[in-house]
Amino acid sequence: xxxxxxxxxxxxIDQRRLPGEVVERxxxxxxxxxxxxxxxxxxxxxxxxVAAAMSLVTSLQDWAGDDRHAFDVTLESHARAxxxxxxxxxxLAWAIARMMARAKATxxxxxxxxxxxxxxxxxxxxxxxAMCDAIxxxxxxxxxxxxxxxxxxxxxxxxxxxxxxxxxxxxxxHAAGRRVHVVAGETRPLxxxxxxxxxxxxRAGIPVRLITDGMAASLMQSGRVDLVLVGADxxxxxxxxxxxxxxxSIAVAAHHHGIPFVVCAPWSTVDxxxxxxxxxxxxxxxxxxxxxxxxxxxxxxGTDVWNxxxxxxxxxxxxxxxxxxxxxxxxxxxV
Amino acid sequence: xxxxxxxxxxxxIDQRRLPGEVVERxxxxxxxxxxxxxxxxxxxxxxxxVAAAMSLVTSLQDWAGDDRHAFDVTLESHARAxxxxxxxxxxLAWAIARMMARAKATxxxxxxxxxxxxxxxxxxxxxxxAMCDAIxxxxxxxxxxxxxxxxxxxxxxxxxxxxxxxxxxxxxxHAAGRRVHVVAGETRPLxxxxxxxxxxxxRAGIPVRLITDGMAASLMQSGRVDLVLVGADxxxxxxxxxxxxxxxSIAVAAHHHGIPFVVCAPWSTVDxxxxxxxxxxxxxxxxxxxxxxxxxxxxxxGTDVWNxxxxxxxxxxxxxxxxxxxxxxxxxxxV
Numbered sequence: 245x246x247x248x249x250x251x252x253x254x255x256x257i258d259q260r261r262l263p264g265e266v267v268e269r270x271x272x273x274x275x276x277x278x279x280x281x282x283x284x285x286x287x288x289x290x291x292x293x294v295a296a297a298m299s300l301v302t303s304l305q306d307w308a309g310d311d312r313h314a315f316d317v318t319l320e321s322h323a324r325a326x327x328x329x330x331x332x333x334x335x336l337a338w339a340i341a342r343m344m345a346r347a348k349a350t351x352x353x354x355x356x357x358x359x360x361x362x363x364x365x366x367x368x369x370x371x372x373x374a375m376c377d378a379i380x381x382x383x384x385x386x387x388x389x390x391x392x393x394x395x396x397x398x399x400x401x402x403x404x405x406x407x408x409x410x411x412x413x414x415x416x417x418h419a420a421g422r423r424v425h426v427v428a429g430e431t432r433p434l435x436x437x438x439x440x441x442x443x444x445x446x447r448a449g450i451p452v453r454l455i456t457d458g459m460a461a462s463l464m465q466s467g468r469v470d471l472v473l474v475g476a477d478x479x480x481x482x483x484x485x486x487x488x489x490x491x492x493s494i495a496v497a498a499h500h501h502g503i504p505f506v507v508c509a510p511w512s513t514v515d516x517x518x519x520x521x522x523x524x525x526x527x528x529x530x531x532x533x534x535x536x537x538x539x540x541x542x543x544x545x546g547t548d549v550w551n552x553x554x555x556x557x558x559x560x561x562x563x564x565x566x567x568x569x570x571x572x573x574x575x576x577x578x579v
Numbered sequence: 580x581x582x583x584x585x586x587x588x589x590x591x592i593d594q595r596r597l598p599g600e601v602v603e604r605x606x607x608x609x610x611x612x613x614x615x616x617x618x619x620x621x622x623x624x625x626x627x628x629v630a631a632a633m634s635l636v637t638s639l640q641d642w643a644g645d646d647r648h649a650f651d652v653t654l655e656s657h658a659r660a661x662x663x664x665x666x667x668x669x670x671l672a673w674a675i676a677r678m679m680a681r682a683k684a685t686x687x688x689x690x691x692x693x694x695x696x697x698x699x700x701x702x703x704x705x706x707x708x709a710m711c712d713a714i715x716x717x718x719x720x721x722x723x724x725x726x727x728x729x730x731x732x733x734x735x736x737x738x739x740x741x742x743x744x745x746x747x748x749x750x751x752x753h754a755a756g757r758r759v760h761v762v763a764g765e766t767r768p769l770x771x772x773x774x775x776x777x778x779x780x781x782r783a784g785i786p787v788r789l790i791t792d793g794m795a796a797s798l799m800q801s802g803r804v805d806l807v808l809v810g811a812d813x814x815x816x817x818x819x820x821x822x823x824x825x826x827x828s829i830a831v832a833a834h835h836h837g838i839p840f841v842v843c844a845p846w847s848t849v850d851x852x853x854x855x856x857x858x859x860x861x862x863x864x865x866x867x868x869x870x871x872x873x874x875x876x877x878x879x880x881g882t883d884v885w886n887x888x889x890x891x892x893x894x895x896x897x898x899x900x901x902x903x904x905x906x907x908x909x910x911x912x913x914v
Contacts, residue, residue, distance in 0.1 A: 263879040396793075427885070430869065430878070432767060432791035438870070438878035446879050453883040454869055456767035457793035458731075458825025462890040465827060490793025492800060496835045497828060534765065534789055535773070537872045542765070543773035544598040544781055548788040550762070555797035 245286070245294055245369065245405045251362075252305060254298040258285045259402055259436075263443040271295070274303035274322050281329045281336070284434065288403020289477050290510055293335030294372050296326045297343050297365040304361075307354050315354035319347060332486065332527045332554055334478045338512050339368055369405050375510045376406030378568035383413030383473075383508050385571070386564070389422040392470045394460060397431045397488035398440035399475025399508065401448075409508045410475040411445070413566070418450050425451045427469065429460055431490060433533040433551065457490050461497035472498045476509035476565075483559030483576025484521030492555040495562070504563040511567040514578045521556035529553050580621070580629055580704065580740045586697075587640060589633040593620045594737060598778040606630070609638040609657050616664045616671070623738020624812065625707050625845060628670030631661045632678050632700040639696075642689050650689035654682060667862065670847070674703055704740050710845050711741030713903035718748030718808075720906070721841050721899070724757040727805045729795060731764045732823035733775035734810025734843065736783075745810040745843045746780070748901065753785050760786045762804065764795055766825060768868040768886065792825050796832035807833045811844035811900075818894030818911025819856025827890040830897070839898040846902040849913045856891035864888050 248255040253270035260283065261267040269285060271277050277299025280286045286295045303322050307315060327340045346364045350357050387393065399410030407415040417424045426445055431437035438454055445452040455463060463469055472494055478486040485491070485507050498505040518524060531549030536542060565572040572578075583590045588605035595618060596602040604620060606612050612634025615621045621630045638657050642650060662675045681699045685692050722728065734745035742750040752759045761780055766772035773789055780787040790798060798804055807829055813821040820826070820842050833840040853859060866884030871877060900907040907913075 264876065429793070430767070432765070432793060435877050438882070442878050442882045446882065451883070453885055454866075454878055455885050456825070456869055457791065458764070458767060458828050459885065459887070459890075461828035461831050462824060462887065463885065465890070468885075489797060490791070493793050493796035493828060493832060496796050497831050500831045500835070531789075534791055538875050538877060540873055540875060541599065542770050542873070543789055544778045547773070547777045547781065548786070550788055550790050550794065550798065550803075552794070552797065555794075555800070 245291060247298070247366070253302055254295055256280065256286050256295065257402065259287055259440060260285050262439050271299050272302050274299070274325060277303060278325055278329050281326070287436070288399065289333055289335040289475070289513060290372050290375070290404040290409065291402070292330065292333050293339035294369050294405050296336050297339040297368045300326060300340065300343050301358065301362045301365050304358060307358065310353045312354060315357065316347070330527065332477055332525060334515055335510070335512055342368065372404055373406035375568040376404050376408055376412050379409055379508050379510070379566055380407055380412035380416030382568070382571055383506065383566040384416040384420065386471055386504065386506055387413045387417035387422065387424055391417070391422070392425045392427065392468060394427045394429070394463065394469045394472045394494065395441060396429045396437065396474050396491055396494055398436040400441055400444050402440050402444050403475065409510065410473045411441070412508060413473060414450065415448065418448070425453070427453045427455055427463060429455055429457045429490065429494070431488060432457055436488070457493070460494050464497055464501040464503055469503055472503060472505045474507055476507050476513050477554055478518065478524055479507070479509060479514045479565060479578070480518040480520050480524065481516045481578045482520050483562055483565060483574065483578070485557045485559070485562060486521060486524045486526070486554045487557065489552050489555050492557045495557040499561045505561055506564045506566060507562055508566045511569045514567065516578045521558060524556060526555070527553040580626060582633070588637055589630055591615060591621050591630065592737070594622055594775060595620050598774055606634050607637050609634070609660060612638060613660055613664050616661070623733070624668060624670045625710070625739040625744070626737070627665065627668050628674035629704050629707050629740045631671050632674040632703045635661060635675065635678055636693065636697045636700050639693060642693065645688045647689060650692065673847070677703065707739055708741035710903045711739050711743055711747050714744055714843050714845070714901055715742055715747035715751030717903070717906050718841065718843050718901040719751040719755065721806055721839065722748045722752035722757065722759055726752065726757070727760045727762065727803055729762045729764070729798065729804045729807045729829065730776060731772060731809050731826055731829055732766045733771040735776055735779050737775050737779050738810070744845065745808045746776070747843060748808060749785065750783065753783070760788070762788045762790055762798060764790055764792050764825065764829070766823060767792055792828070795829050799832055799836040799838055804838055807838060807840045809842055811842050811848050812889055813853065813859055814842070814844060814849045814900060814913065815853040815855050815859065816851045816913045817855050818897055818900060818909065818913070820892045820894070820897060821856060821859045821861070821889045822892065824887050824890050827892045830892040834896045840896055841899045841901060842897055843901045846904045849902065851913045856893060859891060861890070862888040
């Protein structure tokens with residue numbers, strides 16, 4: 245993710261088109277930003293936060309006039325619209341709140357505020373890249389030479405502005421010359437594992453193997469997994485982790501087989517205000533995502549579906565949480 | 580599965596067309612029978628055996644003349660052709676061998692042998708139905724009023740000539756007026772859960788809800804599952820169970836949540852010659868089943884894939900095994 249060369253748009257790789265096509269898309273309007281986040285053209289908690297902050301700027305860049313009050317009202321409405329697109333995403337709310345605080349602290353006409361907001365969004369972008377590097381540096385201790393890693397969904401470079409979160413220790417180990425092999429769970433319903441993780445690791449020259457989600461436990465049983473690395477959408481004060489649906493199933497299986505289960509996420513994902521995972525609202529998504537695959541109907545019309553976007557892994561199943569601040573181990577008590 | 584009204588064909592529902600269309604197909608010629616089994620228009624171990632036995636009869640029904648030797652030569656060639664379509668399907672070989680033994684034990688002209696074979700095929704059909712009914716009667720104790728069942732793959736009516744194996748207790752409970760709700764795991768890679776189980780339960784008026792395989796543990800965590808019912812492809816002497824890939828993951832999750840995990844299968848699936856699950860060879864299938872869905876590519880070309888057809892659930896995770904002979908509980912010691 246980056247500013248477009250002219251600086252008037254947020255340039256993303258449209259993740260809905262991968263792996264078939266690599267399509268870059270420029271987000272300009274409020275609708276562009278909200279739509280890209282809602283339709284998962286941009287996805288991954290950190291990437292969503294960066295994209296929202298940058299979109300907030302581009303959505304207002306054509307503002308004309310000096311009426312600061314009118315500008316503030318529009319800014320506020322754009323901020324609310326962006327923050328509401330994916331309510332479980334704490335990074336989204338965090339990035340928007342940071343932008344709004346900056347705007348409030350800035351006096352002067354709209355053009356001046358917009359300039360300050362552009363600097364702030366760029367700072368969020370660059371901090372995201374630095375955050376990924378720090379997670380990689382902190383987490384690489386879990387990835388000695390020869391490690392066979394199982395991951396879920398995509399918490400890689402495509403989910404951030406940098407080298408990813410869950411995959412940051414993999415990229416760090418690879419960069420350090422260690423052999424590392426990754427198994428990617430395909431991650432139904434939206435197949436981020438097969439579409440995105442397999443694609444980005446393959447492009448980086450890191451050996452990757454694909455499985456369906458139901459195979460993970462059997463793969464562990466067969467002795468082929470040394471470490472599980474996953475990301476997080478939100479982490480409660482007690483270490484409970486909200487992440488892509490299917491993560492909890494892997495955590496239970498890893499626990500059963502005595503395999504380390506390590507969560508890698510930005511410190512901003514930690515939410516001390518949320519006491520436990522039970523307090524995290526889980527977004528329920530449309531049943532058509534399960535009834536169909538890439539537009540192809542695979543079940544009877546109108547079949548009832550249960551389609552939560554996330555699940556909660558209790559901290560008791562979590563070996564360690566790696567953030568840009570360091571490696572955190574049980575008992576977790578984030579403040 | 581049944582004889583067509585005129586008795587001159589094997590009437591099946593073409594499972595390749597489900598759930599989009601309900602197409603009944605009449606198998607008459609040798610080619611019809613072989614093609615239906617090879618292309619998976621008929622699938623499920625019990626159903627394949629019944630279809631092959633019945634197809635052997637219809638493929639010869641137009642035989643004219645009294646030359647018993649010529650008839651026997653043709654019968655033998657048809658039997659070999661049918662048995663060779665899916666060489667690893669134990670029930671197919673068993674059904675054809677039973678038909679041939681009956682033919683050899685019968686004297687008289689071809690028409691007389693054909694009459695005996697029709698009776699034998701009908702017996703195989705009816706015994707399969709009775710086997711299903713017995714599993715239902717034996718297993719219904721696990722399905723009291725209001726039970727919420729999780730199942731995997733399709734071990735239902737479509738996989739047998741009767742009311743299925745894993746789903747037999749569900750049908751039996753429904754017939755007894757009990758409320759029963761089924762959650763079907765979609766069962767990647769081939770989606771038998773979404774394509775077949777959701778369809779047949781919906782048609783029977785039994786409430787069914789669809790999930791992706793990665794959601795099963797989370798569904799249990801949320802308190803929405805009272806019982807797991809699955810089928811089996813082979814059961815070892817110690818109670819280890821080989822079944823569709825993804826079954827083991829569900830068993831681990833059920834164990835973690837204290838939910839009964841019950842396997843339903845014909846007694847013929849129990850193989851006392853196999854001491855433990857470790858002795859069961861697991862068929863590895865082509866990676867294209869994971870890389871693509873119904874011909875649609877969902878991962879980068881050439882991605883490495885691990886695609887076992889089955890997994891092994893250790894008997895320690897199995898609450899009970901229900902067969903047509905009764906309910907078997909740990910410690911399992913089949914002889």
